[in-house]
Amino acid sequence: MPDFMQRRRIARMLDRKAEQFADRSSPEKGWIAAMRLALGMSAEHVAQRKGVSRNAVYQAERSEKEGSISLKQMENLAAAMGGTFVYAIVPDAPIEQLKYRRALERARAMALRQSGFADWSDDEKQDWIDDAAAQQLHDMPSDFWETT
Known part of the structure; x- marks a missing residue:
């Protein structure tokens, strides 16, 4: 278990990061679809970059909306579209x-x-x-x- 000073430093870092995530709403169609559409990238283009089928991209978009997509899949899809997947636990209060x-x-x-x-x-x-x-x-x- 970290000592008091380490816990306090970690707490301050989490509090600062939480401020950046104040608006935690997700795009209506999910992050994968939003990024893909914003880039003007078809599911086929993402699939080619990721080395999977177009249907796998659509399935990933559905899985994201259902909350069953893996972190690794999100990471790989983000990278295929030139992005970075960010995962965080945001505290409800300081x-x-x-x-x-x-x-x-x-x-x-x-x-x-x-x-x-x-x-x-x-x-x-x-x-x-x-x-x-x-x-x-x-x-x-x-x-x-x-x-x-």
């Missing part, structure tokens, strides 16, 4: 925010197991939860992401 949400979830669950917690004032409860969440973020225990 990495630190995702970690903080999880730390709060864990802190709230821990609070319910805290003796007499229900009798504490709202301020005491919130302080305890905030402290527990901060401790979770600091320690990042090995079970941090386990589901309960």
Whole structure:
């Protein structure tokens, strides 16, 4: 497991990359067809460049739309059309925010197991939860992401 500094560098890199993918919508006909049509390339031309049949190109376009195409196929087709296939996992929020949400979830669950917690004032409860969440973020225990 990377140390804190490595995790933070990776998180910042992912956050910067996520900004580039803010618009994650795909073309209506898929990326293969969109690139091919934009280039004015027939399926036959792509097939010749890739060394497959025209029907294989059409099948790949259908598979892409269905979500069953392989990453390798996308990579090869992109290269055949003079492009590069990019694969990414884009976080739904900044990495630190995702970690903080999880730390709060864990802190709230821990609070319910805290003796007499229900009798504490709202301020005491919130302080305890905030402290527990901060401790979770600091320690990042090995079970941090386990589901309960």
